[in-house]
Amino acid sequence: MKQLQKNKTLYFLLILVFVCRLLLLFIFKPWLPEIQDKVVLLYDAVGYHKLALILLETFRIKNEILRTPIYPAFIAVFYALFGVKPFIVLFAQIFISVATGYFFYKIIAQLSNRMIANIALFIFAIEPTLILYTTFLYSEVLFMFFTMFSLYLIIGGLKQNKILYFILAGISLGLATLTRPAGQYLIIVYVLLVIFYTLKNNSSKLKFAVLLTVFYLLSIFPWAMRNYIYYGRFKLSNTMDHNALILSSFYTEFQNSKLPRDTIIQHFLYQLKAAAPTNLKDSMPSNFAELNRRQSFENTDIFAKVAKNYLLSHKKEFILAQIQGAINLHVNMGTEQYMLRLHQETKRWDIKDKVGLGLFAAAKKFFATKTTTEIALGIFILSLLVIVYGYTLVGIGYTIKNKDFYILIFCILNIGYYVSLSSIYPTPRFRNPFMPFYIFLAAYGIYNLHQKLFGRNNINVNNR
Numbered sequence: 037m038k039q040l041q042k043n044k045t046l047y048f049l050l051i052l053v054f055v056c057r058l059l060l061l062f063i064f065k066p067w068l069p070e071i072q073d074k075v076v077l078l079y080d081a082v083g084y085h086k087l088a089l090i091l092l093e094t095f096r097i098k099n100e101i102l103r104t105p106i107y108p109a110f111i112a113v114f115y116a117l118f119g120v121k122p123f124i125v126l127f128a129q130i131f132i133s134v135a136t137g138y139f140f141y142k143i144i145a146q147l148s149n150r151m152i153a154n155i156a157l158f159i160f161a162i163e164p165t166l167i168l169y170t171t172f173l174y175s176e177v178l179f180m181f182f183t184m185f186s187l188y189l190i191i192g193g194l195k196q197n198k199i200l201y202f203i204l205a206g207i208s209l210g211l212a213t214l215t216r217p218a219g220q221y222l223i224i225v226y227v228l229l230v231i232f233y234t235l236k237n238n239s240s241k242l243k244f245a246v247l248l249t250v251f252y253l254l255s256i257f258p259w260a261m262r263n264y265i266y267y268g269r270f271k272l273s274n275t276m277d278h279n280a281l282i283l284s285s286f287y288t289e290f291q292n293s294k295l296p297r298d299t300i301i302q303h304f305l306y307q308l309k310a311a312a313p314t315n316l317k318d319s320m321p322s323n324f325a326e327l328n329r330r331q332s333f334e335n336t337d338i339f340a341k342v343a344k345n346y347l348l349s350h351k352k353e354f355i356l357a358q359i360q361g362a363i364n365l366h367v368n369m370g371t372e373q374y375m376l377r378l379h380q381e382t383k384r385w386d387i388k389d390k391v392g393l394g395l396f397a398a399a400k401k402f403f404a405t406k407t408t409t410e411i412a413l414g415i416f417i418l419s420l421l422v423i424v425y426g427y428t429l430v431g432i433g434y435t436i437k438n439k440d441f442y443i444l445i446f447c448i449l450n451i452g453y454y455v456s457l458s459s460i461y462p463t464p465r466f467r468n469p470f471m472p473f474y475i476f477l478a479a480y481g482i483y484n485l486h487q488k489l490f491g492r493n494n495i496n497v498n499n500r
Contacts, residue, residue, distance in 0.1 A: 056161055080174055132178055260272055320335065380407070
């Protein structure tokens with residue numbers, strides 16, 4: 037009974053996480069055929085959906101080098117159990133998000149205290165972008181679960197000096213990477229988190245870091261070997277070469293050229309043809325749609341070559357585009373996708389406007405082109421983001437004042453990793469993996485400022 041009372045707030049907050057996501061799903065109604073076809077099965081969701089169907093039929097993934105296998109397999113399990121119904125997967129993702137929130141809470145409770153964990157979980161529950169992407173047939177929700185579980189095991193292992201935790205953490209990080217290849221270098225961040233943690237026995241930290249790394253590598257090895265056997269490349273995916281052209285080169289040029297979008301794309305397609313050796317010229321894409329279809333490692337080697345030449349000759353423009361992209365990423369409200377899920381009218385922006393407009397130009401266009409409902413929604417989302425970022429600065433100040441440097445390192449390393457990979461395209465989708473770490477620092481700031489104003493001064497959160 038005492039334990040139940042102690043965890044009552046946690047249970048309430050986890051229910052809140054669930055209800056907020058379930059409410060949007062019921063408003064969205066993704067089980068309606070027209071919603072499934074016109075909104076759910078778009079963009080990356082189409083690729084994941086098709087791979088899941090292939091898995092159902094053949095129990096293997098053929099001719100796929102861009103996407104890794106875990107998320108299609110996740111979808112395929114639900115298709116096998118309930119039929120080909122994407123909305124069932126979206127419903128399951130709500131529970132995955134609740135589990136992610138639970139491990140997020142446990143990490144914060146171990147690194148600070150339960151009050152800060154409660155504040156953070158409340159913000160996690162109501163943060164609009166974290167809610168929004170549970171309604172996408174995208175890999176983000178599952179990826180965040182695996183990474184958060186891995187971090188929970190690492191912190192628990194460091195606290196309790198348990199080897200098994202690091203073995204499981206390495207496997208979980210491997211599963212995260214096989215869900216989204218963007219996680220393949222997270223092992224560096226996680227090893228640093230082990231090294232920076234204060235332990236009397238440094239040899240234990242080395243042992244933990246080695247175990248974490250070895251089991252991570254063992255987890256991703258089969259897929260890398262599969263690519264080596266079938267395609268002659270010992271790598272997980274060609275996504276980085278693909279993104280170097282589309283998410284870096286294209287969007288840098290979108291920001292710096294007044295030429296129409298299609299003219300810019302045709303210029304790059306010409307460069308691909310020119311750079312390709314004779315035996316590959318006919319396999320080069322002739323339009324934008326084919327960029328995603330013609331995905332051999334040989335082709336994306338040419339993508340990477342053209343991207344490298346362009347970015348090296350446009351270093352300044354690329355750096356400025358990255359900075360602007362990072363800023364836009366942090367404040368992008370994602371209202372278009374919310375309006376589609378709320379069955380409200382929205383005017384979609386051209387991709388060139390999304391990546392090319394600065395903050396003030398984007399704000400001016402937002403108020404000029406959006407409906408009153410979408411403007412109100414955007415103001416709400418942006419206000420919450422400003423509150424989180426503002427209290428993040430307060431939290432950073434208090435981590436320094438309280439000498440809780442590990443909390444600061446823990447959050448900054450994770451945020452820095454994801455922001456550095458986010459590219460110039462400022463979709464809120466790329467904000468999801470690092471938003472919990474801003475929330476952690478914001479909750480830390482809220483708690484400590486409240487203590488200063490209304491409670492005891494100079495309290496150290498590690499005295500819990």
